[in-house]
Amino acid sequence: MTLSDNAQRPASSVSSFTSADFFPVEAEAASQKRRASAEAPLLAAARGDKPSRRPVWMMRQAGRSLPEYRELRKDVAMLDACFKDDLLAEITLQPVRRHDADAAILFSDIVVPLKAAGIDLDIVPGRGPVVANPVRTLEAVREMPELHREQLAPIAQGISHVLEELRDDQVLIGFAGAPFTVASYLVEGGPSKNHEVTKSLMYSEPETWHALMRALTPTIVRFLQTQLEAGVDAIQLFDSWAGYLTARDYREFVAPYSAAIFDAVRPYGVPMIHFGVGTGELLGDMAVAGPDVMGVDWRVPMDSAAARIRAALDHHRPQAAPADKITALQGNLDPAVLFAGDAMIKKEVRRIAAEADSAIDRGLAKGHIFNLGHGVLPNTDPDSITRAFEEVHLS
Numbered sequence: 176m177t178l179s180d181n182a183q184r185p186a187s188s189v190s191s192f193t194s195a196d197f198f199p200v201e202a203e204a205a206s207q208k209r210r211a212s213a214e215a216p217l218l219a220a221a222r223g224d225k226p227s228r229r230p231v232w233m234m235r236q237a238g239r240s241l242p243e244y245r246e247l248r249k250d251v252a253m254l255d256a257c258f259k260d261d262l263l264a265e266i267t268l269q270p271v272r273r274h275d276a277d278a279a280i281l282f283s284d285i286v287v288p289l290k291a292a293g294i295d296l297d298i299v300p301g302r303g304p305v306v307a308n309p310v311r312t313l314e315a316v317r318e319m320p321e322l323h324r325e326q327l328a329p330i331a332q333g334i335s336h337v338l339e340e341l342r343d344d345q346v347l348i349g350f351a352g353a354p355f356t357v358a359s360y361l362v363e364g365g366p367s368k369n370h371e372v373t374k375s376l377m378y379s380e381p382e383t384w385h386a387l388m389r390a391l392t393p394t395i396v397r398f399l400q401t402q403l404e405a406g407v408d409a410i411q412l413f414d415s416w417a418g419y420l421t422a423r424d425y426r427e428f429v430a431p432y433s434a435a436i437f438d439a440v441r442p443y444g445v446p447m448i449h450f451g452v453g454t455g456e457l458l459g460d461m462a463v464a465g466p467d468v469m470g471v472d473w474r475v476p477m478d479s480a481a482a483r484i485r486a487a488l489d490h491h492r493p494q495a496a497p498a499d500k501i502t503a504l505q506g507n508l509d510p511a512v513l514f515a516g517d518a519m520i521k522k523e524v525r526r527i528a529a530e531a532d533s534a535i536d537r538g539l540a541k542g543h544i545f546n547l548g549h550g551v552l553p554n555t556d557p558d559s560i561t562r563a564f565e566e567v568h569l570s
């Protein structure tokens with residue numbers, strides 16, 4: 176099976192992947208590598224048990240704001256750092272040591288599996304991922320290379336270094352970009368404000384769009400499988416830019432592929448988190464795709480988010496047990512609040528904790544993992560981040 180075989184399948188078979196599209200599932204072997212205790216606060220909160228303290232980590236906690244990160248990266252390009260096992264492990268661990276985080280997020284990027292497969296792209300400082308030859312035709316989709324296990328060997332190696340140092344109450348979160356968000360970089364050729372080239376391809380050439388999504392899905396699953404088999408304790412699927420879509424378009428052009436990814440990864444038995452920016456209108460549909468934990472951006476209060484998720488799952492799974500009609504919640508401090516001083520940080524942490532607890536008490540959510548409502552902003556003072564972590568642990 177090659178990616179071009181995938182791309183040639185008719186668009187009507189959107190979500191019907193076979194096991195041959197992915198690596199063989201090695202769930203047993205993967206579970207032996209994991210070492211976080213089942214009592215780790217993040218795992219307890221994701222399952223719906225009472226954690227020993229409110230777990231917290233921050234998207235983009237690795238890199239960016241930390242002087243020790245800038246020092247390590249001084250002479251190393253971003254993508255080179257992602258493929259050096261020692262370096263990626265050290266960068267992953269820096270924020271955990273500094274802030275007493277309940278989770279490490281693997282230092283990598285959503286374009287790493289594309290780079291590993293041989294697609295010509297770079298991460299340009301101050302800009303983001305830039306693709307040499309944007310993918311906008313069926314021919315270009317068919318030429319996309321397949322991802323092989325050995326191309327990700329340094330990442331698997333880096334994960335085993337991280338696991339050696341984490342405490343057993345701290346989890347390692349692996350991640351991937353969801354097909355829509357990854358496709359947006361491939362189609363636009365780089366970061367985009369409005370995603371107009373991507374949307375125009377979706378609307379005017381749906382066959383090409385579905386072929387691209389079909390081609391990307393196995394690459395993303397394989398990237399996650401590699402991380403899971405190396406021992407990550409949880410995964411997050413970032414659909415950062417899905418909030419640019421209407422719910423109708425999301426359902427038709429995106430959801431089947433994100434759902435196929437959750438289906439493929441579920442046998443590994445780890446918590447699966449889903450997040451996108453500005454996705455208040457999509458929370459229900461994103462939850463229906465199958466995650467255990469829904470990341471909430473800062474624009475929607477946690478209790479409203481929980482009610483939206485619960486309503487969508489109730490509608491979609493009328494016969495399911497009550498516990499399968501809710502998810503855990505992750506979020507949702509506005510990253511800008513970290514610039515606003517200790518009093519405001521404390522006030523907002525308490526408000527968010529109370530809103531999440533109210534949703535849990537009312538049976539609308541399983542648990543709460545504290546996070547930002549998007550990533551740490553580059554100029555954030557690391558001490559403000561530490562204080563926010565302390566405040567969450569007191570809440």
Ligand code: 1CP
Nearest residue numbers: 234235236237238253280282283284285303366413415550
């Ligand atoms: O030189 C540098 O330091 C580059 C900045 C940087 C960093 C630190 C980039 C370029 N990527 C990363 C690491 C990264 N990327 C992580 C690691 C760990 C952590 O979270 O602490 C993660 C999870 C990502 C994921 C990622 N990359 C996303 C999804 C999350 C999100 O923020 O929405 C996206 C959209 C990207 C693309 C990307 N990579 C880098 C940048 C600047 C961007 C965004 C560009 C844009 O605005 O479109």
